[in-house]
Amino acid sequence: MSPVVELEDVRKSFGSLEVLKGVSFSVERGQVAALIGQSGSGKSTALRCMDRLETIQGGRLTVCGHALHEPGVKLSDLRRDVGIVFQGYNLFPHLTVAQNVMLAPRLVRKMSKAQAKDRAEQVLARVGLAEKLGAYPEQLSGGQQQRVAIARGLAMEPKLMLFDEVTSALDPQLTGEVLRVIEQLASEGMTMVLVTHEMEFARRVADRIVYMHLGKVHESGGPEILTRPATPELARFLEAA
Amino acid sequence: MTYTFDFWPVLERWPLLLKGTLVTLELTLITTALGILLGSVGAVLRTGGPRPVRAFVAVYVEVIRNTPLLIQAYFLIFGLASAGLRLPILFGAALALTINVAAYTTEIVRAGIESIHRGQTEAAECLGLSRLQVYLHVIIRPALERVYPSLASQYVLLMLFSSIVSAVGVDELFGMANRIQSDTFRNFEVFVVVGAIYLVLSVVVRFGFWLVGQALFPRRRKLGTAL
Structure with a gap:
């Protein structure tokens, strides 16, 4: 079975700035991969390429069977x-x-209003917000808003979920409630790629750690590399984190 | 200098005033509906259309905003008539007002659209919404909500300056005022009365906008906060 996400020598520049300088790694079905690294290391760009928010300029990138390097x-x-x-x-x-949660199921999956409502109730219950159906986003805390955003994604029953620093805007208290939802998804077998600064969380949840440095994968492996890094760069990064 | 006010000759011609008021309201209503529709389409094309279309809309907006409405109305009604295309006067007047106000609306709504964060569009696209769906469901409504007070002001203005089309022979409120004035020579009284009617109409237009806003923006109705 081919990997859900596969990058081979992926390259991407913004103007004269080369952000991804040949990135390769893959994520198997049911795996959770954590992309870590300093700001500017290219991890968010790599993630955005996987949903075609950025187009790659070289290499091969296959996501859920879609070859994103092909026109x-x-x-x-x-x-x-x-x-x-x-x-x-x-x-x-x-x-x-x-x-928010019903919009895409209705417009894209063409569900009836009742079906979409059922789906919304179901996914909001999964993120622990069943009682907030009628609230507006501004009435919710940051952590609750982020859980709604996760539910909105889940409502489309994706095969792969991408998380782009989803707790970076939250204070530590609210971070926990979002991470618990992600952890639960992991235990249910959802394939996920997360860009994160939460090392403790990555160690606990990720099957695979990808450390990016200066636009390349500098070191990757199981969660044990967070305790026993092989390269001095990762060691220094973990010390600072 | 003494002047004795006598409102009776003006007030006894109330059927004319009523008819003029109704024509003004009719013009305003039609022009508002079409203006907001066309202006929104213009704003979408101006921000997201193909390059030549964007340029075309930009030229339209600048030409209309930088020439007098009176000349635009003359052009549409008398100009085109001498070229052989005769528009019914009321239709021509409504068309001139629509073309005029849609240009201003385009700019107002464009400001609203540009205030919508890029992340909104990205999130909607990533959920699989088509470009049209993104505009309809994620961009236009909040954009309109943000600029709604400016829109309301613009359309009160539209109602007020619809008096200009009396110059091309439309018997709207101001046209009727002129007629009563030349019948009665009670200039002062005519303009006091007609001014008061315009004042009431302004309140009516604002109230109409408020009502539509209540229906269109449930979040604002419920929370009362700005978006």
């Missing part, structure tokens, strides 16, 4: 299979929690 990728097909959660939540402020 003519059908974005709508890719995005049926991939869910993404952002650092800034990006909930739709004019819609209630339920409407």
Whole structure:
């Protein structure tokens, strides 16, 4: 069985700045991969490439069977299979929690209102927010908003979930409630790639750690590399973190 | 200098005033609906359309905003008539007002659209929404909500400056005022009365906008906060 995500020598530049200088790694079905590294190491860019928010300029990138390095990728097909959660939540402020979650199932999956409502109730219960259906995003805490954003992604039943520094905007108290949801998804077997600064969390949840440094994968392996790093760069990074 | 006010000759012509008021309201209503529709489409094309379309909209907006409405109305009604295309006067007037106000609306709504954070579009696209769906469900509504007070002001203005189309022969409120004035020579009284009617109409237009806003923006109705 081929990996859910596979990067081979992926390259990406913004103008004259080369951000990804030949990145290779893969994520198998059911695995949780954590991308770690300093700011500017290219980890968020790598993640955004996986949902085609950025286009790659070299190498091969396959996500859920969609070859993103080939011209003519059908974005709508890719995005049926991939869910993404952002650092800034990006909930739709004019819609209630339920409407935020129901929007894509209704418009993209063409569900009836009742079906979409059922789906919304179900995924919001999974993130512990069943009682917030009628609230507006601004009435929720950051942690609650981020859990709604996760539920919104889950409602589309993706095969892969991407998390882009989803706890970076939260204080430590609220971080916990979001991480618990992600941990639960991991235990249910969801394939996930997360860009994170939470080393303790990565150690606990990730099957695979990918340490990026200066636009390349500098070191990767199981969670044990966080305790016994092989390269001095990762050791120094972990010390500072 | 003494002047004796006598409102009776003006007030006894109330059927004319009523008819003028109704024409003004009719013009305002049609033009508001079309103006907001066209202005929103213009704003979407101006921000997200293909390059030549964007340029076309930009030129339209600048030409309209930088020439007098009166000339635009003359052009549409008398200009086109001498070229052989005769528009019914009321239709021509409504068209001129619509074309005019849609240009201002385009700019107002564009400001709203540009205030929507890029992350909103990204999130919607990543959920699989098409470009049109993103505009309809994620961009336009909050954009309109943000600029709604400016829109309301613009359309009160529209109602007020619809008086200009009396110059092309539309019997709206101001046209009727002129007619009563030349019948009665009670200039002072006519403009006091008509001014008062315009004042009431302004309140009516604002109230209409408030009502529509209540229906269109449930979040604001419930929370009362700005988006």
